[in-house]
Amino acid sequence: MKLSLVSIVMTVFAAGSAGLAAQPVQPGAPPQGFVPVQSLPQVEQLPAAPLLIAAYALVWVALILYVWSLWRRMKRVERDLADLQHRVRQS
Amino acid sequence: MSRLFLPLTLVAAVLFAAAPIVVARAPFEETMGLVQKVFYYHVPSAMLMFVSALICGIASATYLFRRSAAADRLAAAAGELVALFGLIVMMTGPLWARKAWGAWWVWDARLTSSLLLWMIFLAYLLVRRYGGPGSEKLAAGMAIFGMANVPFVYVSVNYWRTLHPKTSVVMTLGPGMRGAFWFCVAAFLTFYALLLTVRKRLEDQRARIEHLYLSLDEQEPAGLPRH
Numbered sequence: 001m002k003l004s005l006v007s008i009v010m011t012v013f014a015a016g017s018a019g020l021a022a023q024p025v026q027p028g029a030p031p032q033g034f035v036p037v038q039s040l041p042q043v044e045q046l047p048a049a050p051l052l053i054a055a056y057a058l059v060w061v062a063l064i065l066y067v068w069s070l071w072r073r074m075k076r077v078e079r080d081l082a083d084l085q086h087r088v089r090q091s
Numbered sequence: 092m093s094r095l096f097l098p099l100t101l102v103a104a105v106l107f108a109a110a111p112i113v114v115a116r117a118p119f120e121e122t123m124g125l126v127q128k129v130f131y132y133h134v135p136s137a138m139l140m141f142v143s144a145l146i147c148g149i150a151s152a153t154y155l156f157r158r159s160a161a162a163d164r165l166a167a168a169a170g171e172l173v174a175l176f177g178l179i180v181m182m183t184g185p186l187w188a189r190k191a192w193g194a195w196w197v198w199d200a201r202l203t204s205s206l207l208l209w210m211i212f213l214a215y216l217l218v219r220r221y222g223g224p225g226s227e228k229l230a231a232g233m234a235i236f237g238m239a240n241v242p243f244v245y246v247s248v249n250y251w252r253t254l255h256p257k258t259s260v261v262m263t264l265g266p267g268m269r270g271a272f273w274f275c276v277a278a279f280l281t282f283y284a285l286l287l288t289v290r291k292r293l294e295d296q297r298a299r300i301e302h303l304y305l306s307l308d309e310q311e312p313a314g315l316p317r318h
Contacts, residue, residue: 048126
């Protein structure tokens with residue numbers, strides 16, 4: 001029973017949509033709904049500048065963070081070394 | 092540290108400060124337009140990733156076959172720089188690809204093999220850091236394997252069908268682009284030499300600390316408490 005109801009609804013929708021698709025478009029009539037175009041206008045295309053700026057900024061950030069991490073590690077090691085040399089001299 | 096360190100730092104600073112101006116003055120590429128300028132940082136970073144992988148691999152082989160501790164320290168320094176410059180390549184490439192190809196990433200030969208190379212050296216660093224005693228030898232083996240991958244990554248664009256530009260693109264650059272590109276290569280190379288020198292010095296100092304602890308342990312059987 002349920003299956004036959006579904007098949008009737010589907011048949012009605014299919015017939016309706018086929019009829020709508022077959023309707024001829026009036027030439028010169030104003031467009032209604034979605035209007036297809038072949039190419040995007042210039043303002044709608046993916047802009048390159050943010051991608052380029054992001055790429056350069058990421059390079060700089062990565063290099064600066066690495067230099068900072070290297071500087072911190074060097075400071076810690078130099079401090080440990082000085083401390084240890086002092087203890088060696090005392091012992 | 093070497094006497095060249097300070098002059099090299101000044102040269103690197105000047106080159107890096109001037110690089111954005113040089114890149115801005117370089118001509119645009121006909122089909123890709125503005126986004127092609129990612130090339131001036133992306134390719135030198137990729138070159139340094141390869142150079143660093145080769146240094147790491149050769150130094151690791153020297154460590155394995157000649158038992159040179161200094162070579163192992165150089166390998167550790169170079170391995171970390173593979174990770175750094177690989178990260179830059181992996182970040183800048185997708186930003187270029189998004190505009191040029193319409194996709195952040197494609198699983199083609201060049202991109203996939205570059206990712207694998209980078210991951211091998213990340214694994215190298217993880218093994219060195221968390222592998223426990225004796226992990227230096229295992230890591231050295233991984234570095235040699237990683238180094239062997241470099242030629243395959245480099246020629247992959249010439250042998251497999253890929254969206255990525257071929258290796259010939261560098262040698263066929265126009266006059267305006269060629270100057271800007273080699274300027275950026277010089278800037279990156281100078282900076283790389285500095286980073287490698289400092290990173291190697293860090294490893295040397297760590298080795299000195301280990302040596303001092305060992306000598307203290309020998310002097311006092313109970314040993315000194317370590318911080």
